[in-house]
Amino acid sequence: MKKIFKTMTLSAATAVFSLTLVGQSFAAAPSFTDLDKVAAKDKIMSLQQSGIVSGITPELFAPQAAMSEAQGVQLLVNAFKLNLDLVKFVKEPKATDYFVKATNDSWYANALITAAVNNVELPKDLDPNATLTREQFTHQLIRAMETYGKLPLINPVVVDIKDNDQITVEYSGSIQRAINYGVIKLSADGKMNPKAEITRADAAEEIFNAIEYLKAHQAPAAPTEALTATEGVKLITETLGLVDTDIQIKIDPNSKMTRESFTNLLMQTLQTSGKLPMINVVPVDIKDNDQIDILNTGAIQRAIAIGAVQLDSDGKFNPKAEITRADATEITTNVVDYLKSHQVHSDPGAAITATEGVRLITETLGLVDTDINIKIDPNSKMTRESFTNLLVQTLQSSGKLPMIKVVPVDIKDNDQIDILHSGSIQTAIALKIVKLNPDGTFNPKADITRIDATEIANNAVAAVKALPNNN
Structure with a gap:
């Protein structure tokens, strides 16, 4: 592949760790109203705000409902931010390519494909509609946690589990490590209850505990x-x-x-x-x-x-x-x-001189050996229009910027722009090197700061890379 x-x-x-933000930026979600008697209420609410868990309705989480295989996979995909962004398929993938009991037009199809492609350890005979037991979900979570958290192998302190004889042998190592990681806790009588169906609330709590452990134990x-x-x-x-x-x-x-x-x-x-x-x-x-x-x-x-x-x-x-x-x-x-x-x-917010502007342009664009001829006092302060014009003219004279067809936009203060600079400014706007203000003005005569000039120069680099001849 x-x-x-x-x-x-x-x-x-x-960038401290990919799980610090375990979801996209979401607007404030409404609070679940059915968590009052759930011990892990705060943890579930935290996961909801991060976009990891959602309810059966915006207000209801159904904490005591059993977790299905499909829901468990979706939870792992959300928690570890798994996606298909970097994968190019020869043909469009289908859920049934990986799990014969899946349905290709189901709500969970993409989650199953994403998990399979990202090598999440799942049973080959996975039934998306079957309910998950505590041992099954814990095993899947720990294997994913260790893989995507790049955790080092550990020799866990073996804990005496009173119902250990009920645990599937292939899951016993994961469950011992889950206890050591603090992802799960035994009951007051020392039991795991491995064959019990795992509820949505318990699964969410395990996910929260796993993420907290990873935050505190990044692999060196x-x-x-x-x-x-x-x-x-x-x-x-x-x-x-x-x-x-x-x-x-x-x-x-x-x-x-x-x-x-x-x-x-x-x-x-x-x-x-x-x-x-x-x-x-x-x-x-x-x-x-x-x-x-x-x-x-x-x-x-x-x-x-x-x-x-x-x-x-x-x-x-x-x-x-x-x-x-x-x-x-x-x-x-x-x-x-x-x-x-x-x-x-020099203050980054201070206006730059023509000398500084030339240096900024040539170094940002990789033109340190290029001579730029400017007919202005090298110690004078550059304006937004003079810097933009110099930048575009340098791009064109260096051969980095081919002639392009520009559809002029309406600049509200165009009457303040030097007519010799108008073409460069229109070109810069067309390439998204510069932007107009919300009121449609450009403020051509305003001094340009180092910060603004650097942003414009970096925009120019991105614009050059995006041109068809540079793909």
Whole structure:
């Protein structure tokens, strides 16, 4: 089965662990009204707010109702955020391809397909409409928890279960570990009641306990293990003290990062946050420069200039090599050391000069060797229109931006725009490099800040990548 990458945005604040936010962003859900006598009420409400559990109606959860196999699978899919986003099928999958007792047009069909493709351990003869026992659901949950939480193998302290003789032998290990993890508790008389049907409330409580355990017991990554995008974002934000910063990455968050992708992400984050002072970069000769993505060139040259990364003895950067945690940590540490000795004096919210604007454009677009001819005072403050015009003109003159047909939009303050800049601004709007204000104005004469200019430059990079000739 082939896999493809999906473009997605990963927030640094949520990158600590994928289960910290176990669902999408939901509007406040109405409270269940049938949980007053349920001990796990608060846990169930927490899962409802996260979008993991839902009721038979918006107000009712039916806590004492038995959990079916299909409902159990859906709960696991929701809890571990499993999906098919990165999978490309040769033919459209059907639930019956994996479970013969399933129905392809049922409400649970997609959940069964998703679980099967993501290798959730389920019985081959699964009957979606059959009710789940406590031991069956606990076993499925623990196996999924250990797989997707990347938990290390443990030797659990064997607990005396009074009705252990009733537990299916193949489930006994999972149940012992479930007790050790705190996912389940024995009854007051020391029993598991393995063959009893599991209720919706009990299943939800087990899910909540599993997630809480995973939050507190993240598997330590080996220093020599290749870093994923999620781990890269976490490393960058925590090391640089930017835990509340949103980092936009257009790669699969579980993919392995390369030396160039990590270096580019690090330098772009520094630049966007305003932590990195403007420096005059003298490009060095990189022997394998032809292997570097042109859009990453500027970031890598800057990283070399500040001593964050070094070339090897052959003068190569090895851009496509996977980066280990140890190497990534060393690079970020080098950046921290540089920042300590090169404090940024310019306010990220202050207007940038023409010199800073040129440097920002050339480095963001990977054009460090490009000469940009501007007929303005290099120390003058740039406006929104002058920066946008310079950016678009640079894209076009460098060959990165082909001629495109632009349908002009109505700009409410168009009379304030220099006629020589109007074409560039219309082009930038068409490519979504810049946006108009809610009232339809552009504010062309307003000074542009480093933050705004960086956002526009990054939008330009995304726009260039999205053009048909760059796919």
